[in-house]
Amino acid sequence: MKQKHMDIDSADSSLTNQLLPTDIELWNAISAGQSEALGVLYERYASLVYRLALRILANPQEAEDLTQEIFLTLWRSNNYNPARGSTSSFLMTMTRSRAIDRLRARGTKLKFLQRWSQMMMTQTSPPTPFEMASLSQRSQHVNSALAQLPSSQRQVLEMAYYDGLSQSEIARQLNIPLGTIKTWSRQGLLNLRKNLKDFIE
Amino acid sequence: MTERELPERVEELIAGYVLGDLSSFEAEELTRLFAEHPELAQEVNRLHEVLELMPYALPEVPLPQHLRKVILEAVDVSIIPQPRPKRSLKMWRNLAGSIAALLVLILGLDNYNLRQHLSTVQAQVDRQKDVIAMLQNSDTHLVSLKGMNVAKNAAGSVVMTPGEPQSVLILQNLPVLPKGQFYQLWSVVNGEKIPSGQFNASSRGTVLIKLSTPPATEVQGLVVTVEVSPAPHSPSGPMVMTSNL
Structure with a gap:
């Protein structure tokens, strides 16, 4: 294997x-x-x-x-x-x-x-390096892009993504103001894209 | 507005939208932005793709050995495979098929002329190549036109591609107009009719021509009128064809 x-x-x-x-x-x-x-x-x-x-x-x-x-x-x-x-x-x-x-x-x-x-149609575009890459190459890229995020941003992104928690639930669990949680998760997602830019576009 | 120029505020709102954490105030603001800049939809999609990459970072775990077999066996016994063509694909095939048939018809009918005039041949081939190139573009769409009034038997399509300044018009059964009259194509944009080129039908009532049209994404409809002026600013003659956009 x-x-x-x-x-x-x-x-x-x-x-x-x-x-x-x-x-x-x-x-x-x-x-x-x-x-x-x-x-x-x-x-x-x-x-x-x-x-x-x-x-x-x-x-x-x-x-x-x-x-x-x-x-x-x-x-x-x-x-x-x-x-x-x-x-x-x-x-x-x-x-x-x-x-x-x-x-x-x-x-x-x-x-x-x-x-x-559900929403939003987009146009199909030519294949990106991501689409051409194997599973383990993809894993490697995404791992390193996530590792570059501040740990706070990574943590809230993961809580939202994997645990299906709302931002206010995350705020309660971490005892951190809701506004901060939103900033972290949004910046986290935008930074993730920035870190992956060359790979996915 | 391209991604590079996106103001931070807009980026942040889109991230919030993708993450599903917009406040109602922010949601209103973004709705307004979407209405003003429909191209932001692409941005939403891109960011959504990024979010859905997260599982790639999960540690590798071996798949249960038997799972593939279980699934494929379930598939093989569950149904005698029935083709389930996607509707859009099927529709596309039909449309592309009828365009191809129309091309064959037009090129076939024009065969006599083609043999006589080499330049016409070249022009026809070029136009045919154009149409084929456009049909191969995944963004291309076909707008069908139906005849009315004096041209009630006329039918055909306009092949439009976003980002292409020109569209290809393919029509048949159009009456040949008396000298001094022209067919005029109008593109409806924001409720206004924009002149988009004149043409005449061949002696067999066919048309295959490339005309400059406004951006495909902005065109809400297409209309053909009969005009006497060579460059009318607004339609004054009778409407003979219309799109069903």
């Missing part, structure tokens, strides 16, 4: 990537009922979906169930729209919102982060 990742990450990755079907091609194949395409999409994103599900649900069995649910949903009702963003962002939004749903169903009193993605 490790060896496989090494191969994908080798200097030939750009060449390898050119030969692999693009996400869009996979979505089209899934729409056409080709289950192998779902297999390829699984290879590409399941690990990320599972990681996120596990982080939010903190329970391997539930994370596994949710990962299965996500991929079966993609198969049954492929509702991905490339004009609305990348496959990765679509899957993360879907996984996070369903995982937090499950948390709530457990009786945890958590507020939803609002309105994440």
Whole structure:
């Protein structure tokens, strides 16, 4: 398994990537009922979906169930729209919102982060270095971009993102004024973009 | 307004929007900004993409070995795969198909002329290339035009691409006008009709021409009138075609 990742990450990755079907091609194949395409999409994103599900649900069995649910949903009702963003962002939004749903169903009193993605169409653009990169290259970039954030900004971003906490809930938990929390999280997000700029644009 | 020039305040509001933490006062302010600068929608989307990158930083955990198999087996037994083409894609194919058919028709009908006039051939090929290039652009959209009054059998499309100063007009079954009269295309922008070029139908009632139009994103509708003036500022002749935008 490790060896496989090494191969994908080798200097030939750009060449390898050119030969692999693009996400869009996979979505089209899934729409056409080709289950192998779902297999390829699984290879590409399941690990990320599972990681996120596990982080939010903190329970391997539930994370596994949710990962299965996500991929079966993609198969049954492929509702991905490339004009609305990348496959990765679509899957993360879907996984996070369903995982937090499950948390709530457990009786945890958590507020939803609002309105994440539904709105706003955008135009599709040429592939960015991010889209061409392998999973572990992506992880490396995002990790280092997050590590450059002041720890306060990183902490509130993570609390909002993974725990589905509202800004006022975070303010209460950390005993810090709401205004400060908002500034930290907004600046955190903007800084994150700044740190990732060369990679995603 | 590009990303680099975005004032800090606007950036901060958009970040708040993406994070879902705007106060009602801020939400109002941002709603107003969205109305004034629709291009900010892209900014929202970009920032949302950034936020959804966060899980990449999570520590790697091995996937349960059997999961892939379980999912793919569930898929294979659940349904005999049925093609479920996306509606938009299907519609696009249909539209592109009819445009292609129309092109074949026009080019086919004009074949006689093409053989006789090499320059016309070149012009036709160039225009055809233009249309194909535009059709390949993912941002391109087609606006269909329907005939009315004296041109009630006329039909066709305008191929528009955001960022392209010119649009391609493809029409058929348009009556040939008497000498001294022209077809005039108007683009409706903010309720006003902006003159967007004149043209005539070929002897077979077809049109394939590239005309300068206002930015595709601003055009709310398209109208064709019959005019006698070579450069009218506002429509004075009868309307013969209109878009159903």
